[in-house]
Amino acid sequence: MKILLIGVHGQVGWELNRTLQPLGEVVALDYPAIDLTQPEQIRHQVREVRPDLIVNAAAYTAVDKAEAEPDLAMAINGAAPAILAGEAKKLGAAIVHYSTDYVFDGTRDAAYREEDAPNPMNVYGKTKLAGDRAVLASGCPHLILRVSWVYGSRGKNFMLTILKLAREKEEIRVVDDQIGSPLWSRMIAEITAQILVQGIGDLAGFLSEKGGLYHLSAQGRTSWFGFARAILAKSPHRNEHKVQRLVPITSSEYPTPAKRPAFSLLSSDALLKNFGLRLPDWEFSLNQVLDQDRA
Numbered sequence: 001m002k003i004l005l006i007g008v009h010g011q012v013g014w015e016l017n018r019t020l021q022p023l024g025e026v027v028a029l030d031y032p033a034i035d036l037t038q039p040e041q042i043r044h045q046v047r048e049v050r051p052d053l054i055v056n057a058a059a060y061t062a063v064d065k066a067e068a069e070p071d072l073a074m075a076i077n078g079a080a081p082a083i084l085a086g087e088a089k090k091l092g093a094a095i096v097h098y099s100t101d102y103v104f105d106g107t108r109d110a111a112y113r114e115e116d117a118p119n120p121m122n123v124y125g126k127t128k129l130a131g132d133r134a135v136l137a138s139g140c141p142h143l144i145l146r147v148s149w150v151y152g153s154r155g156k157n158f159m160l161t162i163l164k165l166a167r168e169k170e171e172i173r174v175v176d177d178q179i180g181s182p183l184w185s186r187m188i189a190e191i192t193a194q195i196l197v198q199g200i201g202d203l204a205g206f207l208s209e210k211g212g213l214y215h216l217s218a219q220g221r222t223s224w225f226g227f228a229r230a231i232l233a234k235s236p237h238r239n240e241h242k243v244q245r246l247v248p249i250t251s252s253e254y255p256t257p258a259k260r261p262a263f264s265l266l267s268s269d270a271l272l273k274n275f276g277l278r279l280p281d282w283e284f285s286l287n288q289v290l291d292q293d294r295a
Contacts, residue, residue: 001203002027004051006034006084007058011155012098015189016057023196027051030058036080037072046087053203054088055096055192056081059128063102064257066123073123078130085138094141094207096192101148101180103129106261113267114146114213122258132213141207143195145188145216148264149227152185153289162228166241176225176248180264181218184285191216195275210274215266218282223248230283234290 001024007013008028017028027049034045036058046054060066060076081097088095102125103118120126135142151157159182165172199206222230225248232238232246251260272278279285 001025001052001200002049003053003055004046004049005029005055005057006036007056010057010059011152011157011185012150012188013057014154015152015186016055016192019186019189019193020055020196023193023200024052034058037075039079039083042080042083043087046084046091050091051088051093053094053096053196054084056084057098059098060124063122063124063260066127067257070123070127073127074130077124077127078134081131082134082138085135085140085142089138089140092204094143094204094211095135095138096143096145096196097131097135098188099132099144099146099213100125100128101146101264101266102261103132103146104261104264106178106263108263111217111265111267112215114215114270121261124258136213141204141211143192143207143211144213145192146213146266147183147188147216148266149180149182150185150188151182151289153292154185157185158182158224158227159231159286159289162231163235163237166232166235166238166243169243171245171247172228172243173247173249173254174225174228175251175254176223177250178224178260178262178264179221180223181221181266182227182282182286183216183218183279184289186289187218187279187285188216191271191277191279194277198275214271214274215268216271216279217266217268218279218285220281220283221265222282225249227282230286231290234287236290
């Protein structure tokens with residue numbers, strides 16, 4: 001199987017490049033080799049590689065900046081997935097695409113399921129929802145995984161930001177009224193590979209039958225403040241930290257250009273039912289990530 005992986009320099013894409021290798025020949029691209037704002041370049045690259053599977057791990061993820069750059073965010077998050085899915089359909093290939101909890105408004109108090117109606121609060125969420133709908137409507141065999149609160153040992157993410165601030169500041173103020181479940185980028189890659197390997201003999205047929213939109217989430221729940229507290233407590237380098245106080249605050253005390261959902265839990269019950277896969281508790285994965293630093 002030939003796999004076209006887009007977004008290899010991102011935190012999820014980097015993990016996918018390692019995890020997908022046993023499944024076939026991986027052609028891994030990122031900007032500027034493939035520019036998702038240029039439709040003809042996207043089509044050219046797909047037609048040149050002629051993959052059996054496209055894995056799109058690229059996205060415009062600057063949530064606040066998207067409020068000022070809606071057209072750019074829509075080109076990457078909405079239009080590009082539509083083009084990729086359309087090209088995959090022409091080739092008889094399949095596509096894997098990643099979405100976000102930000103397609104919901106966070107007004108529930110129970111974990112969101114796949115059938116719950118989206119209602120994005122910000123430009124980023126609206127553009128990601130457009131991409132979801134384009135892939136779903138394409139008629140191409142597909143797997144869309146909605147994820148939330150993604151972090152890892154590479155790239156830009158909450159965990160790395162907290163560890164950086166801990167070395168620089170005596171006090172860190174963190175929002176405590178937004179609820180979710182942190183998800184290690186490696187777990188996203190591993191679940192993706194475990195799903196794909198179940199249909200390795202006829203991937204297009206497998207995803208036509210069992211694919212679709214699924215929520216992928218770690219077990220358990222916390223706030224950003226709770227996540228930060230766990231990061232600092234479990235850090236193998238905490239003796240080097242300057243921070244003395246971790247202060248819980250409300251979202252209103254930390255205004256941002258883009259509104260965030262107050263509740264971001266996603267239910268992974270459908271993933272367990274259809275593929276027999278479930279992720280561990282978020283704190284278990286956090287220990288694994290920080291143990292890498294300890295090693």
